[in-house]
Amino acid sequence: MQSPYFTEEHELFRSAVREFFRQEVVPNLAEWEAKEQIPREIWQKMGAMDYLGALYPESVGGAGVDFFYSAVFIEELGRLGNGGFAAAVSVHSYMALNHIALAGSSFLQEKYLKPGLSGEKIGALAISEPNAGSDVQKISAKALSDGDFYIVNGSKVFITNGYYADFITTAVKTGEAVSLFVIDGNAEGLNRAKLKKMGWYSSDTAELFFENVKVPKENLIGEIGKGFYYIMESFALERLSAALMSVGAMDYILEITLKYMRERESFGKPISRFQALRHRMADLFTEVEACRQLVYYTCWLLNQNQTAIKECTMSKLKASELQKKVADECLQMFGGYGFMNEYPISAAYRDARAATIAGGTSEIMREIIAKITLDNVSYKSAYGK
Ligand SMILES: Cc1cc2nc3c(=O)[nH]c(=O)nc-3n(C[C@H](O)[C@H](O)[C@H](O)COP(=O)(O)OP(=O)(O)OC[C@H]3O[C@@H](n4cnc5c(N)ncnc54)[C@H](O)[C@@H]3O)c2cc1C
Structure with a gap:
């Protein structure tokens, strides 16, 4: 039956992404996990396929397609069963670049967005x-104005891609307010620890760690002091991306679990024949499907150019909590093997956390969600949506 959200073109795109990942990513994942690093070539290959620009309009060098192409791409990322990649x-694609695409000057878009998309x-x-x-709002990294530069001091933690990144979209205090800057990876005074x-x-x-890092004033994203609003608005997309990744990851977990349950025998029959396990799997499939529909509906709202903060937040909450539960319950289906590193369910369980x-x-x-639903708080778009 035709999906209300995905057209035939979206599904063709899905097949192409899946095939690309099957050839270029899946065979290398074990090596990248062991090295704790993704080689640069795979970024360039994804750039050449226009995968990194699915969100962005052609005017800034993006693919100029609707949001459901991003939904497909992120879900397929999740389906790889590798949370790190x-x-x-x-x-990179939906968070670091997004601020530059939405509010960055043409200078920043030329210098960082374009090479980011490629x-x-x-x-x-x-x-x-x-x-x-x-x-x-409690961040304390600071930028002080000094001629044509801002001098940045402070530190950041848990930064994904932080060790190898060529540029870092960074939130710092400028006075009492938060501003966003692009800090170049080559900047003197920037130190990193993996x-x-x-x-x-x-x-x-x-x-x-930023020690007197000189950031040119032209690296300010958008308006000075507006960073907090930019961040809050982009959190919606970040959360929906996370939810889509969780949906993909859950599909992957259910798939490898079903395969195992059909192969593993106990008391003379495949464990997939035991009613106690069948009913648990039936519940999980049902919950994942309900979650998927919330996430897809939220994608539809974003595709209508709505900010959808409530739905993005609900999607992230529901999908991430469910991913944790699905990983836990599916690991149980593997018995002792589920606890062994060589079985991919154990990595899926760790990644889900x-x-x-x-x-x-x-x-x-x-x-x-409580503020929106109980207190009727509404959020104003930083971009006047
Ligand atoms: C693998 C990984 C990758 C990450 N990547 C990035 C990245 O790329 N960029 C980036 O900026 N950050 C990144 N983060 C950081 C992440 O966003 C933070 O860890 C997260 O926001 C929580 O902040 P915290 O760790 O300081 O916990 P805290 O804020 O100290 O929270 C500790 C506990 O208190 C709870 N808590 C805090 N406030 C409240 C409240 N008001 N009501 C109820 N409970 C509360 C929290 O839910 C949590 O359970 C990453 C984190 C991880 C683990």
Whole structure:
């Protein structure tokens, strides 16, 4: 039956992305996990296919397609069953570049967005700090005006792509307000330390230190002091991307679990024949389908140019919590093998744990949803939507 959201062209695009990943990504994932790094060539290959620009209009060098192409691309990233690669690509394409595309000057778009879309330059988005994660307004990295430059001091933590990024879209305080700057990866005084994680190995996650970093004033994104509003608005897209990744990841987890259940025998029959397990899987399939419909509906709202903060936040909360549950319950179907590293379900279980934290915790999602639904708080678009 025809989907209300995806056309035949979207499905052709899905097949092409899946085939590209099958050839160029899947055979290398184990190596990238072990090295905790993604080689530059794969970024360039994705750039050449226009995959990194699915969100952006042709006027800034993007593919100029509707949002459901992004939905397909992010879901397929999730379906790879590798949280690190999926996070690295989506942070670059949907977070680091997005601010430059929406509010960056033509200078910044030429210098960072275009090479970002072609995969020549890799971007990171640096908001979180050691003492300010959920509470973005409490960030303390500072930029002080000095002639044609801002001098930036402070640090950031948990930054995806942070170690190798060629540019870092960075939130800093300018006086009492927050502003966004692009900080070049070659800037003097920028130091980085790679962090060790329990999953998401392929993505490099770093702590960044800024010591009197001279940032040219032309690297300011949009207006001075408006960074907090830009960030809040882009969080909606970030959360929907995270939800789409979770939906893809859950499809992957259910698929590998079903395969295992059909092959593994106990008491003389495949474990997929035991009613106790069948009913649990039936529940999971049902919950994933319900979640998928919320996420797709939210994509439809974004495609209508609506900010959809409530629905994006609900999508992230529901999909990430469900991913954690699906990974946990499916691991149980593998018995002891589920606990072994060589079985991909164990990596899926580890990777799922980041979903309810990165991109805003579930508690913060509930806070936002409660404010909108219980207190009738509404959010104004920074771009006048
Ligand atoms: C793998 C990974 C990748 C990441 N990538 C990036 C990145 O690329 N860029 C970036 O800027 N950040 C990134 N982050 C950081 C992430 O956004 C933060 O970890 C997250 O926002 C939570 O902040 P925190 O870790 O400081 O936790 P805290 O804010 O200290 O929260 C600790 C606990 O308190 C709860 N809590 C806090 N405030 C409230 C409240 N008001 N009500 C109820 N509970 C509350 C939280 O939900 C959490 O359970 C990444 C994190 C991870 C794990």
